[in-house]
Amino acid sequence: MAVFEYQRRVRYADTDQFQAAHHSRALLWFEEARTELLRALGRPYQEFERAGFFFPVREASCRYRSLARFDMLLAVAIDSVEVRGASLRFDYRVTCGREAIVEGYTVHACVDRAGKVVRLPADLREIFARA
């Protein structure tokens, strides 16, 4: 069971001349799902940036299963969130109905404004522990 699910249309500007969403868009769908997960958990992402915590991507990986066509309504599921000392890992699964579109994960460092790696803020740990 997914931790969270976010729905998102494939937009015209997402497509390329192969008549489907460009593969780089999967990383945007993952990012939008993370943003909406935090909002759903009551702690919008920008609160962390305002408090001086940033979460740059250290690793990103995708396996593409089938093409995402224009106007498809995608379900972007976050299947798990792994909270480590100073980093986070999210696993994603994008589907359209029963059709697998793309799976992947991202790993994020937690850094301060100067780019120094710091421990995850306690409240972020807590909300993900509850999720």
Add this chain to the structure above:
Amino acid sequence: MAVFEYQRRVRYADTDQFQAAHHSRALLWFEEARTELLRALGRPYQEFERAGFFFPVREASCRYRSLARFDMLLAVAIDSVEVRGASLRFDYRVTCGREAIVEGYTVHACVDRAGKVVRLPADLREIFARA
């Protein structure tokens, strides 16, 4: 005669399912040409941002003449730069060989870090006067 010319390939990720560059990309080509013009004039854009001057777009306008296909080598000409008290206007013409692709202009305010409109820095006036 153009003030400056910048060459740029149409990339795969620029295309959409209509088999040509998405119309929004023209604004990116214009921006890249502005960046390269400033470099050619010896004052890279980031020097202005470091000095506290920013140039947000206030108006942008495009007339599309023909489609820009994948891998076309575009010439993005800056035809004129109009320097005003606290703003700038650039006129662009994008061609591929003799074929007109898109024409347009952008108007930029000059603002400080707080977003307040300020007079253009003197050295920016000078380099455009020479151009």
Add this chain to the structure above:
Amino acid sequence: MAVFEYQRRVRYADTDQFQAAHHSRALLWFEEARTELLRALGRPYQEFERAGFFFPVREASCRYRSLARFDMLLAVAIDSVEVRGASLRFDYRVTCGREAIVEGYTVHACVDRAGKVVRLPADLREIFARA
């Protein structure tokens, strides 16, 4: 009163280092609003493409009023649709609450698969006449 209104968050990938949405994104918001208008009118855009009608942008114009910050919930209003013989014009107004963000318009040709300008399909005329 707007013909139609579409709501859209400013996404992280929409922002640039000036800490607001890149100006080119306005054209994507306009496009998404057009897509949703057609869906709301019962004739999704891809039905026209399948029937051999395409609507490339011939003109696009934007006036930026204030910056769209990350995570703002934008209302993209289509204020009017002007149906001509072989082209269409849409007028847009993007706001966030009472704050004006950007206004603009796009003009679209109606072409067939070969790129030849053709008259607008009759059903498109009808649905816009009703709107």
Add this chain to the structure above:
Amino acid sequence: MAVFEYQRRVRYADTDQFQAAHHSRALLWFEEARTELLRALGRPYQEFERAGFFFPVREASCRYRSLARFDMLLAVAIDSVEVRGASLRFDYRVTCGREAIVEGYTVHACVDRAGKVVRLPADLREIFARA
């Protein structure tokens, strides 16, 4: 020693509000490098599409080493190309001077116009064997 190297500036529209290129852009840099490799080998990519061969991405993976700032001149090296029966793998390393920016790989299927997996065209095998 890299098979090929492609140089590419970080553009303003590549940046996000974290003041560096958005992580999704690495996939665009990889793609541009593949396009330029094929051109350098004398067989531009569109010739394959015209002949009915397409190379959709099946896997993509990135490890981000340091941030790519606006206007950095990146060297996108293709370190190896692995030619399989009906797929291809490219390994990439992006640097700016001595600084590692991002490493990654992509795996591509070879499909025909209908999306059916087919053997790589013989001339593509040959040019990569020589490279």
